[in-house]
Amino acid sequence: MDYDKDIRIIKPLKEGGQKKVYLAESNTLGKVILKVGQCHSISDLERIKREVDLLRSIKSPYFPQNYAFRYDSNGNFQMLEEYIESKSLSECMHFFDTEVKIAQFALELINGMKLLWNSRIVHRDLKPDNILIKSTYQPVIIDLGIARDLEGISLTKSILHRGPCTPIYASPEQLKNMKDCIDIRTDFFSIGIILCELFLKVHPFHPQVVGEGFSIVENIEAGRYSLQYLDKKMSPHFESIVKKLLETKQYNRYRTYKKFEKDLLMLIS
Amino acid sequence: MESVSLYHQCGFREIWNIDSFTRDRVGDGLIISPINMESHKVNRLPISIKQCSFFDPQFYIPRSSHKALNSYKFFPNNIAGGYKTVDYAKYASQSARICVDYQVQNDFKYIIMPTVFFDELPNNYIAQLKELYILPFLNVISTIGAEKPTLLSIIVKDIQLNDSDYRDELLSLLTSYSEIDGIYLIPYYKTTSKRIKNADYLLNLMTFIDVLRANDLEVHVGYTDIEAYILTIADVNSITIGSYENLRNFSNSISSHRFETKEGTKGMNGPIPRIYSSKLLQWIDYRYLSSLESDYSKSNELFDDTEYKVTMFDPGYKWHFTKPELYKHYFLSFNRQIKSLPNSFDERYNHIMNNIKKAMDYFDGIRDCGILLDSNSDGSHLGFWGTAVNRFVKYKRGV
Numbered sequence: 001m002d003y004d005k006d007i008r009i010i011k012p013l014k015e016g017g018q019k020k021v022y023l024a025e026s027n028t029l030g031k032v033i034l035k036v037g038q039c040h041s042i043s044d045l046e047r048i049k050r051e052v053d054l055l056r057s058i059k060s061p062y063f064p065q066n067y068a069f070r071y072d073s074n075g076n077f078q079m080l081e082e083y084i085e086s087k088s089l090s091e092c093m094h095f096f097d098t099e100v101k102i103a104q105f106a107l108e109l110i111n112g113m114k115l116l117w118n119s120r121i122v123h124r125d126l127k128p129d130n131i132l133i134k135s136t137y138q139p140v141i142i143d144l145g146i147a148r149d150l151e152g153i154s155l156t157k158s159i160l161h162r163g164p165c166t167p168i169y170a171s172p173e174q175l176k177n178m179k180d181c182i183d184i185r186t187d188f189f190s191i192g193i194i195l196c197e198l199f200l201k202v203h204p205f206h207p208q209v210v211g212e213g214f215s216i217v218e219n220i221e222a223g224r225y226s227l228q229y230l231d232k233k234m235s236p237h238f239e240s241i242v243k244k245l246l247e248t249k250q251y252n253r254y255r256t257y258k259k260f261e262k263d264l265l266m267l268i269s
Numbered sequence: 270m271e272s273v274s275l276y277h278q279c280g281f282r283e284i285w286n287i288d289s290f291t292r293d294r295v296g297d298g299l300i301i302s303p304i305n306m307e308s309h310k311v312n313r314l315p316i317s318i319k320q321c322s323f324f325d326p327q328f329y330i331p332r333s334s335h336k337a338l339n340s341y342k343f344f345p346n347n348i349a350g351g352y353k354t355v356d357y358a359k360y361a362s363q364s365a366r367i368c369v370d371y372q373v374q375n376d377f378k379y380i381i382m383p384t385v386f387f388d389e390l391p392n393n394y395i396a397q398l399k400e401l402y403i404l405p406f407l408n409v410i411s412t413i414g415a416e417k418p419t420l421l422s423i424i425v426k427d428i429q430l431n432d433s434d435y436r437d438e439l440l441s442l443l444t445s446y447s448e449i450d451g452i453y454l455i456p457y458y459k460t461t462s463k464r465i466k467n468a469d470y471l472l473n474l475m476t477f478i479d480v481l482r483a484n485d486l487e488v489h490v491g492y493t494d495i496e497a498y499i500l501t502i503a504d505v506n507s508i509t510i511g512s513y514e515n516l517r518n519f520s521n522s523i524s525s526h527r528f529e530t531k532e533g534t535k536g537m538n539g540p541i542p543r544i545y546s547s548k549l550l551q552w553i554d555y556r557y558l559s560s561l562e563s564d565y566s567k568s569n570e571l572f573d574d575t576e577y578k579v580t581m582f583d584p585g586y587k588w589h590f591t592k593p594e595l596y597k598h599y600f601l602s603f604n605r606q607i608k609s610l611p612n613s614f615d616e617r618y619n620h621i622m623n624n625i626k627k628a629m630d631y632f633d634g635i636r637d638c639g640i641l642l643d644s645n646s647d648g649s650h651l652g653f654w655g656t657a658v659n660r661f662v663k664y665k666r667g668v
Binding site: 249 | 395396399437438440441442443444445447480483484485486
């Protein structure tokens with residue numbers, strides 16, 4: 001595809017890290033998402049290539065389709081992805097106002113994520129901004145840039161203080177950059193934060209919720225959170241599910257998504 | 270809680286285990302030891318035995334050139350033509366494929382993913398285990414779509430149980446694979462005593478098992494001696510019985526170089542023969558038997574009635590540690606004990622504690638009549654056992 005002739009940028013959507021994201025129009029594909037950026041290291045480029053490979057291998061309504069990817073020797077890259085008519089989860093949290101709706105959302109999210117997890121891939125950056133919600137309320141998971149293939153070579157330097165992540169949605173093992181410990185339970189922790197946030201409408205590790213003194217990240221590392229805020233209080237069943245997701249030690253979280261799924265189904269029924 | 274299965278930890282003279290299993294109906298199956306049984310002999314075992322048994326690939330010392338292992342192509346030292354850790358990655362998948370095929374073709378109950386023994390734990394031992402053993406086996410198992418349940422083997426040293434960082438690291442690893450069904454757990458504990466007299470260690474082992482069970486993993490504890498009796502409070506799925514001491518203590522297996530050199534008893538300076546007493550929860554040096562018989566009024570209660578006891582108690586019996594009766598009696602007696610354990614937590618706790626207390630009473634009676642048992646025959650372990658069980662129950666109840 002000749003990007004320069006085929007693509008017309010409509011408006012910028014997001015800028016951050018190493019890339020800019022645009023809404024664009026393609027003569028052949030219609031509305032598309034164009035990601036443009038520059039990699040400053042080989043490992044950055046490898047991450048982007050990995051994301052492309054992943055999206056191309058998955059082909060699922062839970063993930064955007066990748067149409068094209070190119071990069072040059074200076075590390076500049078362009079990526080063209082499916083445009084999904086949606087809002088980010090951050091923008092429509094208000095819809096998820098009951099435990100049942102939250103549990104149904106979680107089941108949908110698991111349905112999508114199992115495509116990665118079954119291939120031994122961990123997303124590592126699940127957060128409301130990386131989950132799009134369609135008008136049917138089906139989630140679409142985006143930004144697989146730091147997803148890790150558990151059998152692949154790690155792109156993260158062990159000496160880094162913190163592993164790649166969005167710290168306020170990261171698990172304790174990510175924050176400590178314990179690379180050997182990253183597995184699907186790392187994503188479970190992030191999902192735990194998201195589910196709590198949907199219920200409480202505030203981050204469960206936020207100082208506003210647990211008491212002033214420490215930052216969200218410090219609270220995550222210390223396992224300090226609250227499942228109660230203002231007049232919002234979880235049912236014992238829902239509480240037991242999120243508590244299990246938010247365990248500091250991985251071996252105390254769900255071991256498999258099947259058990260997690262089962263508990264959610266019980267909650268709904 | 271589930272009822273506890275008992276497997277014969279086979280080794281040298283595995284025929285005793287096979288006899289005990291088939292003739293005396295002791296145990297639920299065998300754990301086959303390739304260093305003691307060449308491949309063609311394993312292939313010839315009756316299918317009825319293999320289907321309820323498992324095969325331990327024994328990669329513990331991967332550089333081992335043990336002669337019996339020559340018949341197993343998948344063994345690291347054979348497949349690599351001389352094992353070197355740095356080179357092994359290129360052979361790992363092939364070894365895993367042949368080893369899994371072998372277990373499936375023989376129709377064993379489980380597929381066992383092997384592990385290695387590290388004398389000193391290297392910094393990257395988790396990474397080594399994953400890269401060279403766990404992932405290659407998991408890949409093969411998923412590729413062939415094996416339907417048999419899979420157990421991941423792991424050796425757990427006392428330092429890994431006592432140190433919270435080591436413990437967490439290991440538990441994170443063991444609980445991280447959704448594809449596996451359970452753990453073949455091999456405790457490694459060095460002691461000069463015949464019994465484990467360390468309540469902290471026993472408690473740590475129980476809580477470690479408890480975490481695995483809470484993760485819906487089966488836990489099969491290998492190389493156990495009679496301490497396994499109290500481990501049942503942690504809801505283990507199975508424990509083992511073995512004849513010689515190195516089959517009841519993995520540390521003995523390592524220190525006796527069992528995985529590296531051919532075993533035998535010729536010229537061996539063997540241990541003093543002992544007979545197992547289910548009432549005393551102890552193996553008793555046979556040289557105390559005449560004193561017990563003449564001076565202790567309850568001596569006839571101490572040893573369960575078995576045909577092997579009849580043989581051993583014959584005045585003309587020549588006691589020697591290589592005699593099968595010692596072990597076959599233990600197998601029968603211990604099997605009865607394990608099979609009589611209740612399946613509710615509270616009832617099992619009371620049952621075990623009552624038996625520990627009864628054993629202490631017997632020991633008091635023996636001492637009161639003037640028989641002074643040595644530290645490997647007395648009841649000095651029972652306080653530690655009882656304490657460990659009580660502390661575990663408190664931990665479970667959140668007290």
